[in-house]
Amino acid sequence: MNYGYIILQKLINMVNSPKYIAIPVKTGYIKPGESYNIIIERAKDLLEDGDFLVISETPISISQGMIVDEAEFEPTILSSILADVWSKYIWGYILGPIFRIKRRTIENLRKLPHEARTHKKVILDYYGLKHALKPASEAGVDLSNVPGTFVSLLPDKPGMVALDIARKIFKDPGRDVTVMIIDTDASYEFAGRKFTSLPIAVDGIKCDLGVWGYILGRFGKIIGPTPLGISKSHNINETLKIAQTAEDYHKKNEMDIETVYDMKNMFDGDITGVTIEMLNSVEHTPAVIVRMC
Incomplete structure (x- = not known):
């Protein structure tokens, strides 16, 4: 060569x-x-x-x-599992390190607040399970540049x-x-x-x-x-x-x-x-x- x-x-x-x-x-x-x-x-x-x-x-x-006001949504059993188990623990402690995602992302997943349950509910309603299964930044829905509990x-x-x-x-x-x-x-x-x-x-x-x-x-x-x-x-x-x-x-x-x-x-x-x-x-x-x- x-x-x-x-x-x-x-x-x-x-x-x-x-x-x-x-x-x-x-x-x-x-x-x-x-x-x-x-x-x-x-x-x-x-x-x-x-x-x-x-x-x-x-x-x-x-x-x-x-834009959608997440305060108007109630979390379900599925959205709670996706937030509290799937994203926070399985991705935060197991899959995240295995797939070498960014350290900041892993740390943020481990600190997911209770409001993440409602956010997952919004993703499920608008974009479906395959997007809600993404641990973060699901479907490109944006929490920044919007007031209060709204998302875009x-x-x-x-x-x-x-x-x-x-x-x-x-x-x-x-x-x-x-x-x-x-x-x-x-x-x-x-x-x-x-x-x-x-x-x-x-x-x-x-x-x-x-x-x-x-x-x-x-x-x-x-x-x-x-x-x-x-x-x-x-x-x-x-x-x-x-x-x-x-x-x-x-x-x-x-x-x-x-x-x-x-x-x-x-x-x-x-x-x-x-x-x-x-x-x-x-x-x-x-x-x-x-x-x-």
């Missing part, structure tokens, strides 16, 4: 790989039922032809009113939403851009196949695998956040690179509230007491413009 040739080829690929820059789109808190057009208004003066406007799924879900479900028809936003931008300010809606939940690759545990994803990523996708992902590699919808099709590898660039920006931005733990740290207390006014008191970055340079 010619290792020198292989190394040279990798160097050539690195040089020829496109480079991207990320430009944040800042807004206030997008409230339930409030139009997502505010993202367009804040982005349009920054956009250029050929850009990607990558939008986080939670503000779209909240805008659509895709996945957005409704994210591909259509992405197309609607792209058309509005093409009309005013007349920019031809690609709009993508992403979820921070991972996509994986194993044996040349791309997949995610999430119920929905763009073409090229097999979806709706629930806990089975999560387990199979332990044997594959994480290839980045999951694109849920896109306004026009692109090569799936390029799509994933664009999504990862946007995600990298969010991870570097200390003010972003990406997880429920970020929200707890920001507001220093019980997240069930977080109000819309508190959420509106901090700057939000619902979208990132990704540009090839």
